[in-house]
Amino acid sequence: MAKVLVKNVDKIFDNDFHAVKNVTFEAEDKEFVILVGPSGCGKSTTLRMIAGLEEISSGEIHIGERIVNDVPPKNRDIAMVFQNYALYPHMTVYDNMAFALKLRKFKKEEIEKTVIETASLLEIKELLDRKPKQLSGGQRQRVALGRAIVRHPKVFLFDEPLSNLDAKLRVQMRAEIVKLHQKLDTTIIYVTHDQVEAMTMANKIVVMKDGKVHQIDSPLAIYNKPVNLFVAGFLGSPSINQFKGKIVQENDKTFFDEGSFRVEVFSEMKNKIEKYYEIIMGLRPEDIYDSNFDVMAEFPQKIEAICEVVEPMGNEFIVFLKTKNSNITARFDPKQLPKMNEKIEITFDMKKAHFFDIQTEKRL
Numbered sequence: 562m563a564k565v566l567v568k569n570v571d572k573i574f575d576n577d578f579h580a581v582k583n584v585t586f587e588a589e590d591k592e593f594v595i596l597v598g599p600s601g602c603g604k605s606t607t608l609r610m611i612a613g614l615e616e617i618s619s620g621e622i623h624i625g626e627r628i629v630n631d632v633p634p635k636n637r638d639i640a641m642v643f644q645n646y647a648l649y650p651h652m653t654v655y656d657n658m659a660f661a662l663k664l665r666k667f668k669k670e671e672i673e674k675t676v677i678e679t680a681s682l683l684e685i686k687e688l689l690d691r692k693p694k695q696l697s698g699g700q701r702q703r704v705a706l707g708r709a710i711v712r713h714p715k716v717f718l719f720d721e722p723l724s725n726l727d728a729k730l731r732v733q734m735r736a737e738i739v740k741l742h743q744k745l746d747t748t749i750i751y752v753t754h755d756q757v758e759a760m761t762m763a764n765k766i767v768v769m770k771d772g773k774v775h776q777i778d779s780p781l782a783i784y785n786k787p788v789n790l791f792v793a794g795f796l797g798s799p800s801i802n803q804f805k806g807k808i809v810q811e812n813d814k815t816f817f818d819e820g821s822f823r824v825e826v827f828s829e830m831k832n833k834i835e836k837y838y839e840i841i842m843g844l845r846p847e848d849i850y851d852s853n854f855d856v857m858a859e860f861p862q863k864i865e866a867i868c869e870v871v872e873p874m875g876n877e878f879i880v881f882l883k884t885k886n887s888n889i890t891a892r893f894d895p896k897q898l899p900k901m902n903e904k905i906e907i908t909f910d911m912k913k914a915h916f917f918d919i920q921t922e923k924r925l
Contacts, residue, residue: 563625563638563715563748564590565611570620572606572772580606582772583620588716588750588765593742595751597759598769599795604752605720607769611750612641612718625715640709641718644725646701648693648708654680655689658707679707682744699730706738710745719751723758735762756796760784768792790922793843793915799879799890801843805919808837817842817914821885822864824909833925834916841922843915846879849891851899852906863906868899882907 565588572581581603588594596604609615611622613634621628629637648657655676662672680686683703693701702722709717719738723731739762742749753759759766760780768776768783776788780796787793793801806819808826815826815835819842826834834840852863866882866889878898882889882905891907899905916925 564588564592564623565716565748565750566621566623567607567611568621568623570607570610570622571618572603572610572615573618580772581610584769584772584774586767586774586777588748591746591748593739593749593751593762593764594767595753595759595763595765596767596769597753597756597795600754602769603772604754604769608641608718608720608750608752611716612639613637614641638715639718640712640714640716641720642705642709642722644721646693646705646725648701648704650693652692653689654685654691654693654696654704654707657693657704658689658711661708661712675711676707679710682710682741683707698726699734702726702734703737706741710741715748717745717747717749719749721753722751723753724755731758738762757798760796766796768795770795786924787915788924790841790843790917790924793917793924797845799846799892801845801915802849802887802889804842804844804887805839806842807839808834810835817916819884819886821887822862824862824864824911826914827911830914830916830925837918837925839919840925841917841919843917844909844913846890846892848910848913849889850908850910851891851893852908863908866905866907868901868903868905871898871901 568585570581570584573579584607596607598604606615610617613629613632617630622630624637658676658679659672662675677686680689683706685700685703685707688696688700696704723734726734735758751762763780765777766780766783767774770791776783776792783792784796787796804819806817809816809818815831816823817826864884866884868880869883870881872879878893880891880893880899882891917923918925
């Protein structure tokens with residue numbers, strides 16, 4: 562296996578569209594790295610440049626110890642799994658998986674052994690005689706994975722492989738790919754726009770927007786300490802609440818004043834924000850509580866809000882609230898639920914609050 566280094570890579574298309582801008586990141590040997598971001602952020606273009614399917618405009622791509630800028634895709638020792646599976650419809654599952662090995666002139670016995678071992682690993686051994694049209698979406702995805710695995714490449718590249726599957730199957734296949742990574746002990750670079758996939762599967766996340774890398778870190782580090790407002794809003798479902806307000810000093814205390822509510826800022830953040838006049842505060846839905854919770858003793862400042870919508874999720878409820886100036890999303894325990902249009906009191910866990918510069922949108 563091998564590590565991958567993408568160093569100062571740019572991609573400018575013929576129409577002068579600058580799709581990828583000075584992107585740098587590293588996938589260590591045997592690491593699972595996910596490129597995540599909204600549509601058009603440059604993540605798939607970056608993956609295609611690693612694969613050699615797109616030429617880079619400038620920069621370097623290293624796979625293992627060599628620079629592969631001018632190395633054709635077939636000689637990069639990578640395997641790619643696409644969104645649309647890219648299976649040969651006229652071939653059986655066995656022949657689809659064996660095709661690359663036949664091109665490389667492997668012996669028949671070796672091909673058969675490799676294909677059967679891989680099919681057993683993916684639990685599709687009984688499907689080897691079928692053709693793609695006879696398979697479900699999940700089965701086709703497993704065949705596409707198997708076709709990549711039989712080659713024993715240094716690096717696996719995944720381009721939104723689960724986006725065509727239904728919700729239940731996506732959850733199942735997420736777990737299967739993670740288990741597969743552990744069994745194969747290989748390097749994986751994976752592209753998705755789904756932040757849930759990124760949070761649940763990756764060892765390292767590369768967050769992209771507008772062709773640039775905004776943050777690189779572990780999933781929990783990015784979730785707990787986003788570098789800017791975009792990253793904070795992109796990772797997390799429901800999205801982080803954002804409030805615009807002013808910093809007010811009063812009797813040696815520092816407050817964030819949104820206009821319709823005021824909350825005290827704790828000492829660990831006071832020094833960072835007290836020099837600001839206007840600021841943005843971010844707070845995740847799980848850090849908002851109603852007055853039935855014991856946390857009110859620790860954060861006694863009550864905020865009045867109107868309950869507009871309640872979404873039952875089974876083990877929890879997503880509640881949409883409104884103050885005079887802001888819309889608020891909260892996760893509430895199903896034991897105590899507000900009714901629609903009911904006025905309730907909530908409080909914020911201010912130890913979990915994030916503050917952002919209103920001009921640069923960087924986290925303070």
